[in-house]
Amino acid sequence: MDLKGKNALVTGSGIRLGRAIALALGEAGCNLALHYNTSVESVIQVKSDLEKMGRKAHVFQQDLEDISHVQDLMTQVCSEFGHIDILINNAGIYPAGSGKAATPEKINKVFNVNLFSPWLLISAFASQLPREVQGKVINISDGKVFRNGTDHFSYRVTKQAINTITAMFALELAPNITVNAIAPGTMLPLLGYEHVDLQVVADRQIPLKRIGSPEIIAQNVLHILSQDFMTGDVIRVDGGEFL
Numbered sequence: 001m002d003l004k005g006k007n008a009l010v011t012g013s014g015i016r017l018g019r020a021i022a023l024a025l026g027e028a029g030c031n032l033a034l035h036y037n038t039s040v041e042s043v044i045q046v047k048s049d050l051e052k053m054g055r056k057a058h059v060f061q062q063d064l065e066d067i068s069h070v071q072d073l074m075t076q077v078c079s080e081f082g083h084i085d086i087l088i089n090n091a092g093i094y095p096a097g098s099g100k101a102a103t104p105e106k107i108n109k110v111f112n113v114n115l116f117s118p119w120l121l122i123s124a125f126a127s128q129l130p131r132e133v134q135g136k137v138i139n140i141s142d143g144k145v146f147r148n149g150t151d152h153f154s155y156r157v158t159k160q161a162i163n164t165i166t167a168m169f170a171l172e173l174a175p176n177i178t179v180n181a182i183a184p185g186t187m188l189p190l191l192g193y194e195h196v197d198l199q200v201v202a203d204r205q206i207p208l209k210r211i212g213s214p215e216i217i218a219q220n221v222l223h224i225l226s227q228d229f230m231t232g233d234v235i236r237v238d239g240g241e242f243l
């Protein structure tokens, strides 16, 4: 796909991975629908950076825990952009906890943000795309789900399910829409854990002995968007950590 002049919606685009993806898409020539929930100052800075590149950019606030308004988000985006060619489902939450400790309330929250909202957005994306136009969806998953563990129970379930719906929607939405996913490994410290030396983590458990970066994920987004014969795939970008 030639990205020049294409319209892209990136969820959670104010900070970290989503910010890097939005800026890379802007560098590649896309106009950006910038979704955020709470990071208003950061997303306005991203908008300004994109406008300096000569791109059209608008911000859209939506709490994706409330899945009753997911369609509204797509409607608002389409009223500004006409239609969206590219959807990047990046927003997510990462609550700790085992399966035994999970409660229905906690599970509902993570399922709504990490799974049901991306699913409903893919559905809304497919409905708004004109029949003759090519569309691309990329879901941001997590490399850690390739290896089972007992931590982050509900998060792991949602990212496993994201990998599954990536393949299912790839089948359902072919031939004019491709659906792929990226499964990052260790890219950044968790919010609030910026003091942790991730090089120590990398030396201990990442075969390539270094951590990733938001920009590496953004490069992989551009790579997938350049591919027109690839769908239903989940690309690991984890330095070999979860092989």
Ligand SMILES: NC(=O)c1ccc[n+]([C@@H]2O[C@H](COP(=O)([O-])OP(=O)(O)OC[C@H]3O[C@@H](n4cnc5c(N)ncnc54)[C@H](OP(=O)(O)O)[C@@H]3O)[C@@H](O)[C@H]2O)c1
Residues within 6 Å of the ligand: 011, 012, 013, 014, 015, 016, 017, 018, 035, 036, 037, 038, 039, 040, 062, 063, 064, 065, 090, 091, 092, 093, 094, 113, 140, 141, 142, 143, 183, 184, 185, 186, 187, 188, 189, 191
């Ligand atoms: N960082 C990593 O090393 C890593 C590794 C593997 C996978 N991932 C995945 O990559 C994606 C981005 O991770 P990150 O570390 O960059 O993100 P993050 O720091 O955890 O930030 C979460 C993002 O999701 C948005 N978000 C959270 N709750 C939301 C809600 N209720 N409604 C709408 N948006 C909400 C936030 O928006 P606001 O800030 O505007 O509230 C923010 O943009 C996630 O899907 C994550 O699971 C990240």
